[in-house]
Amino acid sequence: MTTLTLRGLRTASRFQRVQPHPLLGLQSQFLVPQTPSFRYASTTSALPTRTPRTFPVNGPSTTLPAPLNVPARGENQSLVPYLYSVGKSYLAFYKTGVWNIYTNFKLSREVQRKIDAQNASTFSAAVVSASLTRSDLQLLVRNWHDIKRVPMFALVLLICGEFTPLVVIAISSIVPWTCRIPKQVESDRRKLEQRRSASFRELTTEPPTEAGVEKLAKTQLMHINKSLGLSFGMWDWVGGLPTGILRRKVSRRVEYLELDDGLIRKAGGIQHMELEEVKMALVERGVDVLSKGEAQLKGHLNAWLLSREKAPVEKLLLTRPSVWPVRMNAPEKV
Template identity: 45%
Template sequence: MSLTPGLRFSRSAQYVLLSNVAVPYPARLPYANLRRRLNSSSRPRAQRPRGSPRTVLRRASTASETKPAHGPPAVSVPFDPKSPGSLSTPRDPIPPESTLNPPATTRPPPLDLPARGPDVSQFSYLFRLGKAYMQFYKAGVKAIFTNRRLLRSVAPPSGTASAGGALPTRAEVLLRARTRHDVSRLPVFGVLLLVCGEFTPLVVIAFPRLTPMTCRIPKQVEALRRSAAARREASFRRLAHLRAARGEKAAGAADGKLVAGHIARSLGLTSGWWDKAGLDSPFASSVADGAVAFLAQDDALIRSGGGVGGIEDAEVMLACEDRGMDVREKEVGELRKRLEKWVRETESSSEEDSKDKVKRLLLNHELLV
């Protein structure tokens, strides 16, 4: 039966739309089918697995559910939002980078903003700019779910020992900490992203701490670093004033509340509203002790993993930020030297002695500025 031109066009359009859904982009090219026929005819045909179709489907479905054995994350690679994010356990001997650096999906993906040319209209440029931000946020949210899958497959649950009773590596500890940080902020940020859409970058500047780490734009990161440096300087001035008022040369262990309040402020562990009120948070002591214990553990993991030389440049900056150092307008080499000095000075045979050394370094203004 002959078809009218209208029906012929509608059937061809329907075929194109349906084929675009399931077929990848290279297969839609005109010569893709010819190349597939040539390749299939030139190589031997694989045998079909034995069993009924249900058995074959059951095997394929259960194969994807098998979880890999516990092991340290592999060497982190540049962020690729299209990658599944699976980690492969390297063969022995394990390189130091695989145990020191968490996956690249725990950091923000690269943000590629379009450049406005002289012949590009304002509307077209803003449209492309909003599209670039939406792609960035989409990749960041996808990275959070990727990190959750990595955490279930790589690191054991909290409070349990890993395979062979080995202690967790630095990569596993940071993967768990950053994933918890991002997952706790994902519901609020998801609502904000759905409501604001392309205008989200204008809103998150006012609420920088509500954004997951994988979704922070460069301007937001700079704003957080600038406010942290200003708050840290104010905390050091307040500490010096209290020392002078009390006639103390140093804030030692005899005045634990004074030290805990300074650590909580300099590391950004409490809200800035307490600083405006001139008071310390009632939870300053507990959060400061937790941060000191975390830094002492991180220093020990760095030493056991091979030293600062095996840490990536991006992770060196984040490690210095965790220790209250100002990383603005500083080269990575200088920050690496400061981190090496920190890790070397906190080394001790006793855990409590290592924590005391961390507290003394957090009171060292010259090292942190």
């Protein structure tokens, strides 16, 4: 298994030259007892607001979409002015999302620099030395995910303006996570769950009993790829990605999940995980989340963590929660 390093999550070189905004004054908030800066779409002040840092098992609030406040239509309000006000709300939401990407970029650089200096850029060494929390990991991963999508999304936002929500639904893959509206998130998850369900129906091979992505057959690699959405669905129509690329993608995800599982345990388990964090963690592990309550979702994640003590990640990714070594239980410390 290859070593997962911070260099693999570094931002593009052109972003390294960005000068900090004079209002930010951001230091290493995730390594000292301070709080990250961000603002909501409904904020009227030019200065970013500040919120308390969440438990270290949760990612920073700035890595999630900000609240979207869409105004209600008045009884005597005509359609055109109403649509204009709705468009302004969406535009404010997207501006907030882009601002939060910049905030996350600044925060992630501080985390990267400290871990680089102490642990030679290796995630595993940072975890052992307690230099890296799950909050830090999610900051780095989500920041890298969003930074890669900024150029294309900025172009769409510049061209479409208030009409961006009508466009991005069809091209969701170019939208940073901080700029995804609730309907878009739900739509993406529904499509992924449909793709996952179809893949499970076609899966006939027995799941492995030992760890090791190199031992998986191509059909198993293809299933994990579809279930987790590691590549575009268009590849399904041409026979899927080449085996070498599939194995590399799956190997990286397995290594990430092993690291994430360990950091959740180090943070005390799932008791303090926020609902959206639980949903995101389950989606990353190939578990359906739509139409399920908080207790059931936390039960699934708890069952995953307990099952990991008896089975490798590869086996859990190739089976449904109903057949995991540990079935869904009430949340408990793991």
